[in-house]
Amino acid sequence: MHDALYNLSATELNRLFVRGQVSAVEIAEAFLARIEAVEPRLHAFLTVTADSAVETARELDAKRAAGEPLGPLAGVPVAVKDNVAVDGVRMTCGSKMLAEYVIPYDATVVRRLKDAGAIIVGKTNMDEFAMGSSGENSAFGTTRNPWDTARVPGGSSSGSAASVAARVVPLAIGSDTGGSIRQPAALTGIVGFKPTYGYVSRYGLAALASSLDQIGPFARDVHDAARLFSIIAGYDPLDSTSADVPAPQPEFPSEPDLKGVRFGMPREYFGEGIDAEVKARLDEAVATLQDLGAEVEECSLPHSKYGLQAYYVILPAEASANLARFDGVRYGHRAKDVADVAEMYVKTRTEGFGHEVKRRIMIGTYVLSSDVYDKYYKKAQQIRTLVARDFDRVFEEFDALITPTSPEVAWPLGERHDDPIRTYAADVCTIPVNLAGLPAVSVPCGFAHGLPVGLQLVGKRFEDSRLLQFAWAYQQVTEFHKVQPPLNTEGGR
Amino acid sequence: MTNGWETVVGLEVHVELATETKVWCGCKNEFGAEPNTNVCPVCLALPGALPVLNERALELIIKAGLALNCQIERVASFHRKNYFYPDLPTGYQITQFDLPLCYDGYVEITKADGTSKRIRIERIHLENDAGKLLHAGDDVAAAHSSLVDFNRAGVPLIEIVTKPDIRSAEEAGLFLNKLRSILKYTGVSDVKMEEGSLRCDINISVRPEGAAEYGTRCELKNVNSVAHMMRAIEYEAARQIDIITAGGVVEQETRSWRNDRGVSVLLRTKEDAEDYRYFPEPDLPPVAVAEELVGKVRASLPELPDAVIERLMGDYGLSRYDASLIATEREYVTWFDEAVELAGAEQAKAVANWQLNELFRIMNERGFGPEQIPVTPNQLAGLLKLIQDGTITGKIAKDVFEKMVDSDLDAATIVKREGLTQVSDEDSLREIARRLVAENPGPVQQWIDGKETVAQWFMGQVMKETRGRANPQVALKLVIEALNEHTAER
Numbered sequence: 012m013h014d015a016l017y018n019l020s021a022t023e024l025n026r027l028f029v030r031g032q033v034s035a036v037e038i039a040e041a042f043l044a045r046i047e048a049v050e051p052r053l054h055a056f057l058t059v060t061a062d063s064a065v066e067t068a069r070e071l072d073a074k075r076a077a078g079e080p081l082g083p084l085a086g087v088p089v090a091v092k093d094n095v096a097v098d099g100v101r102m103t104c105g106s107k108m109l110a111e112y113v114i115p116y117d118a119t120v121v122r123r124l125k126d127a128g129a130i131i132v133g134k135t136n137m138d139e140f141a142m143g144s145s146g147e148n149s150a151f152g153t154t155r156n157p158w159d160t161a162r163v164p165g166g167s168s169s170g171s172a173a174s175v176a177a178r179v180v181p182l183a184i185g186s187d188t189g190g191s192i193r194q195p196a197a198l199t200g201i202v203g204f205k206p207t208y209g210y211v212s213r214y215g216l217a218a219l220a221s222s223l224d225q226i227g228p229f230a231r232d233v234h235d236a237a238r239l240f241s242i243i244a245g246y247d248p249l250d251s252t253s254a255d256v257p258a259p260q261p262e263f264p265s266e267p268d269l270k271g272v273r274f275g276m277p278r279e280y281f282g283e284g285i286d287a288e289v290k291a292r293l294d295e296a297v298a299t300l301q302d303l304g305a306e307v308e309e310c311s312l313p314h315s316k317y318g319l320q321a322y323y324v325i326l327p328a329e330a331s332a333n334l335a336r337f338d339g340v341r342y343g344h345r346a347k348d349v350a351d352v353a354e355m356y357v358k359t360r361t362e363g364f365g366h367e368v369k370r371r372i373m374i375g376t377y378v379l380s381s382d383v384y385d386k387y388y389k390k391a392q393q394i395r396t397l398v399a400r401d402f403d404r405v406f407e408e409f410d411a412l413i414t415p416t417s418p419e420v421a422w423p424l425g426e427r428h429d430d431p432i433r434t435y436a437a438d439v440c441t442i443p444v445n446l447a448g449l450p451a452v453s454v455p456c457g458f459a460h461g462l463p464v465g466l467q468l469v470g471k472r473f474e475d476s477r478l479l480q481f482a483w484a485y486q487q488v489t490e491f492h493k494v495q496p497p498l499n500t501e502g503g504r
Numbered sequence: 505m506t507n508g509w510e511t512v513v514g515l516e517v518h519v520e521l522a523t524e525t526k527v528w529c530g531c532k533n534e535f536g537a538e539p540n541t542n543v544c545p546v547c548l549a550l551p552g553a554l555p556v557l558n559e560r561a562l563e564l565i566i567k568a569g570l571a572l573n574c575q576i577e578r579v580a581s582f583h584r585k586n587y588f589y590p591d592l593p594t595g596y597q598i599t600q601f602d603l604p605l606c607y608d609g610y611v612e613i614t615k616a617d618g619t620s621k622r623i624r625i626e627r628i629h630l631e632n633d634a635g636k637l638l639h640a641g642d643d644v645a646a647a648h649s650s651l652v653d654f655n656r657a658g659v660p661l662i663e664i665v666t667k668p669d670i671r672s673a674e675e676a677g678l679f680l681n682k683l684r685s686i687l688k689y690t691g692v693s694d695v696k697m698e699e700g701s702l703r704c705d706i707n708i709s710v711r712p713e714g715a716a717e718y719g720t721r722c723e724l725k726n727v728n729s730v731a732h733m734m735r736a737i738e739y740e741a742a743r744q745i746d747i748i749t750a751g752g753v754v755e756q757e758t759r760s761w762r763n764d765r766g767v768s769v770l771l772r773t774k775e776d777a778e779d780y781r782y783f784p785e786p787d788l789p790p791v792a793v794a795e796e797l798v799g800k801v802r803a804s805l806p807e808l809p810d811a812v813i814e815r816l817m818g819d820y821g822l823s824r825y826d827a828s829l830i831a832t833e834r835e836y837v838t839w840f841d842e843a844v845e846l847a848g849a850e851q852a853k854a855v856a857n858w859q860l861n862e863l864f865r866i867m868n869e870r871g872f873g874p875e876q877i878p879v880t881p882n883q884l885a886g887l888l889k890l891i892q893d894g895t896i897t898g899k900i901a902k903d904v905f906e907k908m909v910d911s912d913l914d915a916a917t918i919v920k921r922e923g924l925t926q927v928s929d930e931d932s933l934r935e936i937a938r939r940l941v942a943e944n945p946g947p948v949q950q951w952i953d954g955k956e957t958v959a960q961w962f963m964g965q966v967m968k969e970t971r972g973r974a975n976p977q978v979a980l981k982l983v984i985e986a987l988n989e990h991t992a993e994r
């Protein structure tokens with residue numbers, strides 16, 4: 012029976028543990044063995060916290076034996092993206108800059124995971140400082156897509172997505188600045204959810220772009236994603252951008268029913284650049300939603316097409332300041348053999364950061380320069396306002412929006428190394444959602460070219476629970492999320 | 505002094521706020537702790553740590569603004585000011601840019617000639633302090649290594665920026681002292697310059713007297729006391745005047761004041777000016793400053809120095825200058841008020857005289873701060889009573905005052921113990937006067953020859969014999985009587 016533990020959902024694992032049908036140590040050991048078996052082909056983890064995972068499991072077993080209350084994630088293994096702080100564990104952010112850095116505190120979401128009884132099994136691979144959408148910008152090698160290990164898993168939360176897709180963990184934490192949860196979820200055939208900006212505390216998330224970053228869950232079904240979301244969400248006094256709202260507790264009806272729910276299809280998200288097969292899967296998803304009683308109509312978000320450009324001004328600007336702390340003075344990499352402080356800065360940062368990070372720091376530093384500030388940064392903020400207003404306007408009419416998560420499926424490793432613009436364009440459907448601070452979820456909606464396709468549902472601000480109910484209804488009548496990737500069937504145990 | 509030149513000065517004063525904790529985190533704000541003990545993920549800028557505004561810091565800057573007659577902005581919004589320096593953990597300072605919390609205020613200064621002048625405040629904004637660098641070596645360049653203490657990183661600072669209204673080192677000194685008083689009165693800051701809780705940058709230019717345009721200004725950094733600031737202004741004004749009179753042009757520069765050498769040295773020219781790439785701090789969304797909060801802070805303001813000055817002038821007839829000296833510290837005002845309360849309002853001027861002359865002289869000599877006033881108002885009131893009823897002379901009173909500094913005894917006890925009671929008993933004084941006249945034929949002859957000051961000399965001898973206890977008026981009268989008797993007898 013233990014061989015199959017890794018196929019269970021978080022909800023099922025928690026139930027087994029709470030009922031005493033399996034011990035937490037058995038769960039921890041089974042999943043650690045699973046990691047060991049799959050990692051050579053997947054490379055989803057940068058650090059596996061085997062010892063502390065078993066230790067946590069022992070404590071959980073003792074608690075259960077003593078009849079103490081057990082949390083809603085008790086006994087559930089969770090992987091955490093390596094830009095989210097876990098006290099006493101190495102945190103690299105996928106960068107050489109922090110290759111040996113052990114962080115001395117817990118992120119708020121990690122604290123909440125621990126309080127809920129989760130077993131943290133490790134830190135997952137990612138594009139360096141979350142800059143990228145293929146995983147190839149990691150300083151520690153690329154995570155593979157479990158559907159085809161010659162292809163990218165998407166990014167930047169590459170390891171979190173791949174590990175959930177490959178049944179290495181039932182749940183994982185990611186971060187999403189322009190699609191970094193939803194896009195890899197789509198490319199690996201799982202559920203990835205970016206909550207409303209401010210719903211989940213960013214305290215302990217190494218900032219990429221503070222006004223866009225949001226932590227969110229990966230799971231194989233919406234029910235599990237909602238469970239994880241309800242634990243990590245809610246007001247945190249340590250994050251000034253955290254909204255003063257209670258943690259949501261999404262509830263799901265007994266039967267899927269979308270009668271009277273109005274979905275908008277923004278035509279700008281289905282235009283050129285979208286793969287025909289991906290488009291076909293979306294059309295099928297629309298039909299499924301209509302079968303559930305939903306009304307679907309075309310709508311327009313005219314400013315979204317400028318979103319990409321605004322994003323690639325705002326993100327580098329904020330990132331250039333957020334990454335200034337990596338200066339070699341207090342922690343992380345420090346260059347050797349330097350004559351003075353100025354040389355230490357230059358050498359440390361030249362050696363410690365990868366190409367994409369340096370490219371964005373330079374762009375960000377430039378767009379904030381006083382002589383071009385109005386032309387770039389200020390203009391980008393104006394576009395951002397217009398993009399957000401478009402959403403506000405269509406949400407007067409619709410309950411949620413339907414778009415592809417990614418206009419294409421996972422591409423071959425190495426294909427776009429020298430083409431950052433094409434890589435940036437892959438996020439065209441996800442970026443406007445971050446600019447507007449809205450919740451959006453990607454759910455599997457079929458296969459194109461033999462690879463998973465994601466359906467993105469975008470909701471109203473702080474109506475995350477309702478959005479998850481729509482996604483749940485869709486999954487109740489589809490089977491795509493239950494299909495196992497070939498890595499699993501080939502790999503056995 | 506001016507030689508046809510006018511000096512134009514504007515100040516940027518950085519003041520550490522007297523909060524319990526730092527401005528963006530919960531670490532203690534205290535001076536003198538073991539290095540790097542008051543630190544946390546936020547003030548060390550560990551990855552993922554986020555700032556949260558300390559409400560108390562917001563209250564204190566509003567308090568400063570109200571005390572300095574400023575308008576209060578109804579939103580607190582912050583920007584990042586980007587630059588690399590090892591004492592700045594985040595690589596940017598969180599500060600305010602286009603919307604400072606306080607603006608359009610002023611400070612009234614009183615000059616020694618009794619005239620007053622208004623120095624306008626352009627803005628006051630809230631930001632965080634950086635850590636402290638310690639160089640192993642004489643200076644940065646010679647140091648083979650440097651250490652950083654981050655206890656100060658994240659301590660709340662306000663920057664107070666004046667308009668270029670100051671015209672001399674004297675005015676600048678008066679302004680800074682007045683500012684200090686106000687900030688201390690209100691509890692906004694301890695304003696301990698020696699602990700770096702008040703630091704000052706000086707913008708300074710010169711122009712021919714009567715000119716309408718300002719000259720090119722230089723900024724002097726690294727000035728950390730009132731005396732240094734006044735010296736720096738005089739030096740820099742002279743430097744600029746020398747350049748112009750020699751036919752040169754003053755370049756816009758940032759210069760560093762080296763007080764040990766008494767010179768300013770070039771730090772950077774205008775061309776090298778750093779671009780700080782200000783942009784709105786995304787980790788701190790703007791927060792509304794509630795009318796209620798401003799009202800609450802306004803209600804908590806104590807009586808401020810200007811009000812004290814007006815009251816001491818109006819109620820007791822003190823001069824503006826004397827009143828402003830007492831008003832420099834809240835402790836002085838409290839002491840004055842208590843002493844007047846005990847001694848009676850008619851003694852107010854006497855209280856002020858004793859406070860400004862004897863008390864301040866002694867405190868100055870012994871290096872006492874305002875919280876260490878060594879004589880109680882009750883002691884002074886007792887002393888004044890003894891003078892008033894003729895028990896002791898003014899001269900004796902000064903000795904008694906000095907003795908009170910070193911004891912907790914009241915004036916009457918000291919006078920009694922030391923036998924300092926004034927001698928007004930005419931019989932015994934007459935006896936002394938007669939004896940002195942008999943014993944000093946030389947001065948007596950001078951008296952006969954018409955030298956009237958001899959009487960004063962004899963009075964001095966009486967005072968000496970009585971160890972100052974004689975009533976001087978009585979002694980003089982009796983000495984003249986004795987001299988007249990003596991000459992008449994001859």
Ligand SMILES: [Zn+2]
Nearest residue numbers: 529531544547
């Ligand atoms: Zn701190």
